[in-house]
Amino acid sequence: MTTVIQNVKLLNEEGELVVSTIVIENGKIASINGDIPAGATVIDGNGHFASPGFVDVHTHLREPGFEHKETIATGSASAAKGGFTTICAMPNTKPVPDSVENMQLINGLIKESAVIRVLPYGSLTKDISGEVRTNMQELKEQGAVAFSDDGIGIQLASTMYEQMQQAAKLDAVVVAHCEDNSLIYDGVMHEGKRNKELGLPGIPSICESVQIARDVLLAEAAGARYHVCHVSTKESVRAVRDAKAAGIKVTAEVCPHHLLLEEMDIPSDDANWKMNPPLRAADDKDSLHAALLDGTIDCIATDHAPHTAEEKCCGMVGAPFGIVGFETAFPLLYTNFVETGKWTLKQLVDWMSVKAAQIFDLPYGILEVGASADLVLIDLDKEQTIDAEGFVSKGRNTPFNGWTAKGWPVVTMFEGNIVYQEAE
CATH class of the missing domain: 3.20.20.140 (Metal-dependent hydrolases)
Structure with missing residues (x-):
């Protein structure tokens, strides 16, 4: 299975955000800014930041x-x-x-x-x-x-x-x-x-x-x-x-x-x-x-x-x-x-x-060709108030309830599969 994530922003070596395309095949990152294979499933990244x-x-x-x-x-x-x-x-x-x-x-x-x-x-x-x-x-x-x-x-x-x-x-x-x-x-x-x-x-x-x-x-x-x-x-x-x-x-x-x-x-x-x-x-x-x-x-x-x-x-x-x-x-x-x-x-x-x-010498936490396709798309402009009652965790015990913050994950992928997606 091949998945393409278009229109995302990646950090380059200088720490600048650059619009990019990520190609995922068989749970790994196959290419970054390479050719898009025919028949691939295409996901629009909506200009969000793609982090490892x-x-x-x-x-x-x-x-x-x-x-x-x-x-x-x-x-x-x-x-x-x-x-x-x-x-x-x-x-x-x-x-x-x-x-x-x-x-x-x-x-x-x-x-x-x-x-x-x-x-x-x-x-x-x-x-x-x-x-x-x-x-x-x-x-x-x-x-x-x-x-x-x-x-x-x-x-x-x-x-x-x-x-x-x-x-x-x-x-x-x-x-x-x-x-x-x-x-x-x-x-x-x-x-x-x-x-x-x-x-x-x-x-x-x-x-x-x-x-x-x-x-x-x-x-x-x-x-x-x-x-x-x-x-x-x-x-x-x-x-x-x-x-x-x-x-x-x-x-x-x-x-x-x-x-x-x-x-x-x-x-x-x-x-x-x-x-x-x-x-x-x-x-x-x-x-x-x-x-x-x-x-x-x-x-x-x-x-x-x-x-x-x-x-x-x-x-x-x-x-x-x-x-x-x-x-x-x-x-x-x-x-x-x-x-x-x-x-x-x-x-x-x-x-x-x-x-x-x-x-721990783990081969994770990286977003590069050949690595496991574990990544998160983050809307850096999205601002919302923390509501503990909306947590997925069973725990609600936080001192940050009611704080307002920006930069929220909207999609998380693990080995190329979406495991979290913000509700529309």
Whole structure:
């Protein structure tokens, strides 16, 4: 089957938008601005921007075990609506992908339900308990994209070190949610000014940065590739920057909400503003921006974490951490950073696609001849208000409800097939 997408705008090497034609054959990009084969199905791109499909290396699909929050079907459809064509699913499910049997179960569910490419993580420890180590070689053979106990920081340095040693032998990436449990103090938001105004217990910044500092030294000793989840503090940025300067094989991600918001934006004791790590201080947010621009932080990931309205309805204490992110990530970042001249469109696309894929050596997030035909058409001029009730995700837990943004995906294609199309 041959499909031709005419009248779309592609970014050239200089970051300029150029009107182009894309020819897709058998799920791959056959040519760009080449001849149009006879009998091809022709799609009018209406002058929209054609981006590589986005790659999200940090997501939570909840299935199996927590289908009341999200399923692979609803989560992958939500991602497709947001322009994502490859997502990596964290292992905090029930059962946990900590054995061959459980990985096979999850792979079967993905094959049955996903509308885009879903790559599962394997866990670092059994039942993500931080104690008994998993057999990473067996999990990698079953398709684990990388290894993490995300949601829980591994407390024992010996456990992390030993798994890093195993990962180094496999050339696998160890991915960490960094949090020292002894420094959480039952906090529900950042330990700063706003938590005191709201009378809520705070989580100090050192809780995150001290474990990153530990882990980069362990990664150096083990010779392992190490990726830091959702960096949120200036101290964490410093630890990653120093580690990179020392030649340690470390990469890092930042989430849209940590780039867009800080502690003083929290309006009240509203659990839709509760995420882990929490929204930090203004100078932390500034540090994250600088770290993206200088390459200390490698990519943007959503940490899409859906919960039910009932779980999020009664204030921060007792409510679960996490917000959804698939369907709003690109418009929010495009509006607040590209439209304002702080970033270029090419930078944003790189951080959401090719650079994310490179962390795990994935051949995705690129729009070039021979690549998988994973792409998203975006109406850069379309402006609309975010309405959580219209999300495809089961989750409605977002602090961005009611915000107005530009740059909305209108068509997403995965392996040459349309998996999302804006309703007319």
